[in-house]
């Protein structure tokens with residue numbers, strides 16, 4: 001500035017150096033990563049490109065302006081399959097895969113799904129700052145997990161390094177990193193009269209600072225320019241000054257502020273979206289309008305995305321649940337998955353408490369789960385089922401684990417005198 005006094009100059013120098021001190025002392029994973037860290041990470045990336053659907057058409061991307069973060073709303077195997085091979089749309093049409101460039105598992109392991117120079121079909125109907133079809137100008141990263149279950153520290157570390165590397169290659173700032181839920185939009189529906197945000201909830205639980213990311217957009221440019229209507233809940237997550245991240249693990253439970261729409265987005269009425277009512281009735285998204293009504297879903301209903309069909313669910317209604325292919329412990333036990341009172345019976349015969357499980361995606365198919373239990377109590381010659389469980393020894397909620405690795409509910413045992421010594425009993429907590 002012309003006419004600056006010497007005093008002003010000193011002040012400017014002071015402010016600049018203060019800024020420098022603050023800036024370089026911000027805790028940040030990406031700035032703390034060394035070249036060696038980046039190289040080690042890059043070498044660790046698993047090549048999964050060979051699994052890509054052969055019908056996927058590779059088209060080079062002309063421009064790279066954004067990195068879009070997603071949560072896959074599936075376990076690892078389901079994620080890898082859908083992204084490389086494709087998925088069935090509600091219309092019945094099948095896509096050809098190529099749905100992202102990178103996948104990051106719960107343990108931080110990173111998969112390269114498609115060369116980053118090609119366009120991946122990951123953002124769908126999308127808009128940012130007036131530009132549409134964001135897939136054409138962006139790189140997609142899928143975090144394995146649900147938008148209502150916390151992202152792991154391993155994932156934050158990997159995505160921090162990956163973003164750091166991509167930012168170097170494509171000269172992108174931290175503002176270029178957005179979530180799918182920020183850029184997706186939808187056409188009018190029963191909740192919105194105009195084009196609107198909220199079609200996707202993807203990665204709304206992504207905490208930027210944990211990935212070493214700095215400043216970002218503090219407003220939605222398309223809402224501000226009135227091209228789109230805001231989604232109130234997403235606006236609060238991304239643009240309000242009071243961060244509501246803490247509530248993330250309650251985020252799939254219906255309440256006054258948490259509607260079917262704010263949990264499931266465009267998938268609210270799909271057959272694969274499951275509503276578990278507090279009275280333990282189960283409905284799929286396509287049944288709600290006729291059997292319940294969208295305004296009549298009771299509070300505390302749990303909403304689960306990408307679930308199997310009703311038959312599969314019925315089988316899992318009792319106290320003993322089984323992990324079928326393509327499902328995770330989270331989809332059966334929710335945030336109770338790692339509690340001491342959630343008990344896992346592995347196909348290998350091992351029994352594990354939830355507190356011993358670090359990753360809900362690591363459990364083998366056919367693992368059985370009981371939720372809200374204590375035990376085991378061992379049946380011995382001088383200790384009968386009745387002595388352990390009292391009058392409820394025949395109850396369907398009292399669970400017996402036989403030395404043959406069979407799990408049985410109390411009401412399914414014909415003769416208690418036949419129970420072999422060494423049978424373990426598990427009792428419900430309440």
Ligand SMILES: [Zn+2]
Pocket residue numbers: 069070071122180181200202
């Ligand atoms: Zn997404």
